[in-house]
Amino acid sequence: MDHEVILRMQNINKAFPGVQALNDINFELRKGEVHCLLGENGAGKSTLIKIMSGAHQKDSGIVLLHGKEVDIKDAHISRDLGISTIYQEMSLIPGMSVAENIFLGEEIVKASFNIVDKEKMEKQAKEIFREMNIDINPKSLVKEMSTAQQQMIEIARSLVKKRQIIIMDEPTSSISDKDTHELFRIIRKLKSQGVAIIYISHRLQELSEIVDRITVMRDGQDIGTVNMKDVTIDQLIAMMVGRTLEKTDKPVRDHIGEVLLEVKNISWGNIVQNASFILRKGEILGFAGLVGAGRSELMRLLFGAEKMDAGRILLHGVQVEIHSPMQAIAHGIGYLSEDRKRDGLVLGMGIDQNITMANLPKVCNGFFLSRKKEELEAKNSVQALNVATNSIHKLVKFLSGGNQQKVIIGKWLLTDCQVLIFDEPTRGIDVGARAEIYKLMNGLVQLGKSIIMVSSDLPEIIRASNRVIIMNQGRIAGEFENDGTITQEGIMPLMLGGVGNVS
Amino acid sequence: MFHKIADRFGIGIAIVALFIFLSISSPHFLDIANLLNILLQVAISTIIAVGMTFVILTSGIDLSVGPLTAFSSVIIGLTLHLDIGIGIPILSGVLVGGLLGLINGILIAKLKIPAFIATLGMMSVARGAALFITNGQTIHMFPTEFRFISAGNIMSIPIPVIYALIVVMIAIFILNYTKFGRYIYAIGGNKEAARLSGINVKFVETWAYIICGITCGIGAVILTGRLNAAQPIAGIGYELDAIAAVIIGGTSLNGGEGSIGGTLMGAILIGMLRNGLNLLNVSPFLQQIVIGAVIVSAVFFDQYRRSKKDSSAVKGLNRPAEAMGSTKSY
Numbered sequence: 001m002d003h004e005v006i007l008r009m010q011n012i013n014k015a016f017p018g019v020q021a022l023n024d025i026n027f028e029l030r031k032g033e034v035h036c037l038l039g040e041n042g043a044g045k046s047t048l049i050k051i052m053s054g055a056h057q058k059d060s061g062i063v064l065l066h067g068k069e070v071d072i073k074d075a076h077i078s079r080d081l082g083i084s085t086i087y088q089e090m091s092l093i094p095g096m097s098v099a100e101n102i103f104l105g106e107e108i109v110k111a112s113f114n115i116v117d118k119e120k121m122e123k124q125a126k127e128i129f130r131e132m133n134i135d136i137n138p139k140s141l142v143k144e145m146s147t148a149q150q151q152m153i154e155i156a157r158s159l160v161k162k163r164q165i166i167i168m169d170e171p172t173s174s175i176s177d178k179d180t181h182e183l184f185r186i187i188r189k190l191k192s193q194g195v196a197i198i199y200i201s202h203r204l205q206e207l208s209e210i211v212d213r214i215t216v217m218r219d220g221q222d223i224g225t226v227n228m229k230d231v232t233i234d235q236l237i238a239m240m241v242g243r244t245l246e247k248t249d250k251p252v253r254d255h256i257g258e259v260l261l262e263v264k265n266i267s268w269g270n271i272v273q274n275a276s277f278i279l280r281k282g283e284i285l286g287f288a289g290l291v292g293a294g295r296s297e298l299m300r301l302l303f304g305a306e307k308m309d310a311g312r313i314l315l316h317g318v319q320v321e322i323h324s325p326m327q328a329i330a331h332g333i334g335y336l337s338e339d340r341k342r343d344g345l346v347l348g349m350g351i352d353q354n355i356t357m358a359n360l361p362k363v364c365n366g367f368f369l370s371r372k373k374e375e376l377e378a379k380n381s382v383q384a385l386n387v388a389t390n391s392i393h394k395l396v397k398f399l400s401g402g403n404q405q406k407v408i409i410g411k412w413l414l415t416d417c418q419v420l421i422f423d424e425p426t427r428g429i430d431v432g433a434r435a436e437i438y439k440l441m442n443g444l445v446q447l448g449k450s451i452i453m454v455s456s457d458l459p460e461i462i463r464a465s466n467r468v469i470i471m472n473q474g475r476i477a478g479e480f481e482n483d484g485t486i487t488q489e490g491i492m493p494l495m496l497g498g499v500g501n502v503s
Numbered sequence: 504m505f506h507k508i509a510d511r512f513g514i515g516i517a518i519v520a521l522f523i524f525l526s527i528s529s530p531h532f533l534d535i536a537n538l539l540n541i542l543l544q545v546a547i548s549t550i551i552a553v554g555m556t557f558v559i560l561t562s563g564i565d566l567s568v569g570p571l572t573a574f575s576s577v578i579i580g581l582t583l584h585l586d587i588g589i590g591i592p593i594l595s596g597v598l599v600g601g602l603l604g605l606i607n608g609i610l611i612a613k614l615k616i617p618a619f620i621a622t623l624g625m626m627s628v629a630r631g632a633a634l635f636i637t638n639g640q641t642i643h644m645f646p647t648e649f650r651f652i653s654a655g656n657i658m659s660i661p662i663p664v665i666y667a668l669i670v671v672m673i674a675i676f677i678l679n680y681t682k683f684g685r686y687i688y689a690i691g692g693n694k695e696a697a698r699l700s701g702i703n704v705k706f707v708e709t710w711a712y713i714i715c716g717i718t719c720g721i722g723a724v725i726l727t728g729r730l731n732a733a734q735p736i737a738g739i740g741y742e743l744d745a746i747a748a749v750i751i752g753g754t755s756l757n758g759g760e761g762s763i764g765g766t767l768m769g770a771i772l773i774g775m776l777r778n779g780l781n782l783l784n785v786s787p788f789l790q791q792i793v794i795g796a797v798i799v800s801a802v803f804f805d806q807y808r809r810s811k812k813d814s815s816a817v818k819g820l821n822r823p824a825e826a827m828g829s830t831k832s833y
Contacts, residue, residue, distance in 0.1 A: 325699050343693075344696055346696055346697070353689075368681060
């Protein structure tokens, strides 16, 4: 690899009211490298890439592109300079076709009358997908696509024009391992073409596969840039957090009790087919599978958020009717949804009001709300869950992802539910807060609660669950006791639809 | 709490500025009689705007408040002429408002018809019904007791003003100190999160429209008494005044954010503006233009303020001190 520097950022400073988001940051990007920006939420990664993409303006410092100073005043300039950004939050238009989204703002037009050339766009989109080795019909509407497919479309968008720098903000946070491999293949190809890639991810395991160099950030400062092959993951974590992370506890098994929940033959269209499983008291049951395998849907059916076509649910051996979340909650089931912001929180409300939302009667005197009781409960939760905030009235939209997740956990704990469904509990959450959430989950099962954890992060499933169920294309494809011998290699074939041992 | 005060600050300044301006420019503005007149005129619009606040807080809209008021008024007029006292007519007027609100609520919450369309339809249906049962005629001549109870004075204070205050206080109480009130905000803030938290979204939403209908019924009682007439064509433009008061008062059209206090101030501002324009002999045609422009610019400034607040929210996420706290506290 040559070491030609494409982008150099020197002494970048950026302050927001009351806080120095970036403090004298130096950053250098070479041609044809994959450069990871690593740091916990709030370390300043997003601010830095937003300065590159023109979403924020630096206060001071110099940005050099090919040695020439540039002033990236807005997103247009950034794009014209050949910088493309794939944001973590999807920015596609649901009601438009895949091809239209890919060419949004850069439509191909016929020479006469400036009419949008749909066919040509669809043809080119098809080519891009073929190159990506992904089967997506450019004519379909984006809203019909799964989250993972949307992420791939988002990536395809950046491949339309020749770019010299592509910024990817957590591209794998919502896609399956298979798609991740495809993504890595694409990244390698771009690399070989000399494109430089800035890669942000919280999944440390995957970095070694793809990343050349890493710049670690902490508290708005750059801690240093290292070659991936020279460091271990533990060293990286130490750089990120400024301390060594304690190893998470292995899942404890000695408090697992009798069967609490039985799910029998639940079906829902062809999305969930004839799914049956049991959940024991005090157990963490992991659900592995590819995105689109029907895991979240099965959980939503169990929680009454969708109406099942067929199937039964038994609690303590007694059949129960669950047709709405209200009934599920009455039966002691809580659900932490996959998409925190969309389904889990009222962002414009305070921490306290979000925590009490699922069990307001608990903080009422008869018909009337007791602010006093509410504050007390919220204070207890915030303390018990270690939510970082200076006030329980703080609006949850101002909290980091990890703290938002804790608020949702607090909400369900207040309902005294016995079964907690965690759907992707650590997505988009930084390493430190992740460890805290695992710890919390372990604490909960020790109190006799049962947890179902859906996760697309295999190491997480293996690390945190007592038992693992694997789903594939709407069906339950296998089950393992986690006796310490489970490996990713053992689970993978079942996820992908192969045959495996059912213990 | 603090941000709520800050939110209301803008409209407070506008009210004070308008008050000072009118005191100087019109010799009659400060007359007790004129001030009481403003209060009386603001009373009905405040009451209906309170109902509208419930609806808009759930991120809905009710375009049918004018015809609802007219229909209730007609029902009151007809029942008053049955000579069965004044209690039943008043009650039936309020209940009929609530009933039409219930229909709105069912259409919107249960049958999932967009609020804009459902209440647009109701706007035409209720107006048509009011015209139909009266054959387009105004109903006159009501008992003195009714006129006193609905629109009289106690110690020269207009009784409608007292009603408005009571409605405002009950609404403030419901929104701030009951489960129902909290659910209204939660649904407006994030309907799906509310549903997944076990809140009966359909029930709460339906009741928001019922409440709005009831406030129209109360408004109708006052209107009928004040005019000593029940007109099927009454209440034209009420939806404008009500929605404007709510929005100028700082309630977000997206729902989930806002307060009755803001709505009250919004209603007062519009009432003062209308009164001032009259005192200054501004042509009624020109008045419409002014009111319309004020509403749009109030929403513009509101949007501007919100976008500033939201961008600082995004920045807030980048605060190292805050986000890092979660891990530092190990």
